[in-house]
Amino acid sequence: MRVYIKYKNCIDSMESFEAKILDLACKEPNYNNQYYAITFTTDPNGEVIRSCYSHFVGWHDPDEKKVELRAASLVRADRFVEIWRDISGEGCFIVDTVQDVAIFLLFGGHALVEKTVAEIEIPEAIEPHPVIWTEFGGFIDYLSLPEEVFNRAPSRKQRMKIFERDDFRCRICGRRPSDYTDIELHIHHIQPWAKGGITKNENLITLCQTYHKGLDPHYNPKLFDLIASSENITNLQQPSKDYWSRIQQYRNKITEIISNEEDVTTKKKQRNRKK
Numbered sequence: 652m653r654v655y656i657k658y659k660n661c662i663d664s665m666e667s668f669e670a671k672i673l674d675l676a677c678k679e680p681n682y683n684n685q686y687y688a689i690t691f692t693t694d695p696n697g698e699v700i701r702s703c704y705s706h707f708v709g710w711h712d713p714d715e716k717k718v719e720l721r722a723a724s725l726v727r728a729d730r731f732v733e734i735w736r737d738i739s740g741e742g743c744f745i746v747d748t749v750q751d752v753a754i755f756l757l758f759g760g761h762a763l764v765e766k767t768v769a770e771i772e773i774p775e776a777i778e779p780h781p782v783i784w785t786e787f788g789g790f791i792d793y794l795s796l797p798e799e800v801f802n803r804a805p806s807r808k809q810r811m812k813i814f815e816r817d818d819f820r821c822r823i824c825g826r827r828p829s830d831y832t833d834i835e836l837h838i839h840h841i842q843p844w845a846k847g848g849i850t851k852n853e854n855l856i857t858l859c860q861t862y863h864k865g866l867d868p869h870y871n872p873k874l875f876d877l878i879a880s881s882e883n884i885t886n887l888q889q890p891s892k893d894y895w896s897r898i899q900q901y902r903n904k905i906t907e908i909i910s911n912e913e914d915v916t917t918k919k920k921q922r923n924r925k926k
């Protein structure tokens with residue numbers, strides 16, 4: 652994470668950080684350049700994540716074929732400017748220089764990053780990453796997931812958590828075993844295990860045996876709506892609101908990282924002086 656200090660120093664020498672932000676947010680891409688579409692934001696746990704428009708380059712787990720390796724793709728800049736600025740209203744930076752990278756990393760959000768600048772300054776953001784496709788949250792960084800989500804059966808603790816979250820009722824018919832002796836509660840993977848679904852709370856729902864067996868087709872994405880209010884599932888109808896609160900969270904996190912780095916640097920300097 653030392654990288655952030657380097658970029659902060661880059662900003663300190665600038666006349667006005669805010670003016671530069673505005674400049675990058677209004678700039679048009681240079682159509683002679685090639686761009687990657689990259690986003691820096693936070694996940695529902697507040698951790699920094701990067702995502703990018705990407706393409707499949709192979710399997711991280713060739714036997715199971717659950718985890719894809721995806722690398723950043725070069726994109727049509729005009730299309731992304733249209734989607735991000737005009738359609739979603741989320742905006743995007745046009746990043747053509749090292750100084751622009753500094754602004755982007757400190758501010759977060761979407762950016763079109765010029766090919767060579769990205770390859771030299773933020774190679775880790777464009778190289779192949781292991782990711783897993785989820786129906787509830789799109790591509791998720793494989794390395795950010797705990798191992799348990801790859802066990803088909805939820806642990807006893809997780810089962811209890813899901814039952815509690817669902818008020819010990821079948822989420823479809825609302826019946827609970829305490830009222831109906833013939834009811835047996837099952838935990839169902841909404842995105843089926845066989846179709847890459849993982850054992851994560853956002854993908855699990857409580858159903859009675861009747862509805863569980865009767866599910867036809869076995870994968871019904873509408874079930875996500877039934878648990879959306881209790882889980883942090885992004886509402887696709889309101890991406891912008893969620894987007895801006897995550898960007899704010901990203902900036903807070905970066906400020907925290909930088910001040911920690913500065914503490915470490917200061918302490919090192921003090922130690923060196925004592926020697």
Ligand SMILES: [Zn+2]
Pocket residue numbers: 821822823824825826858859860861862
């Ligand atoms: Zn039921």
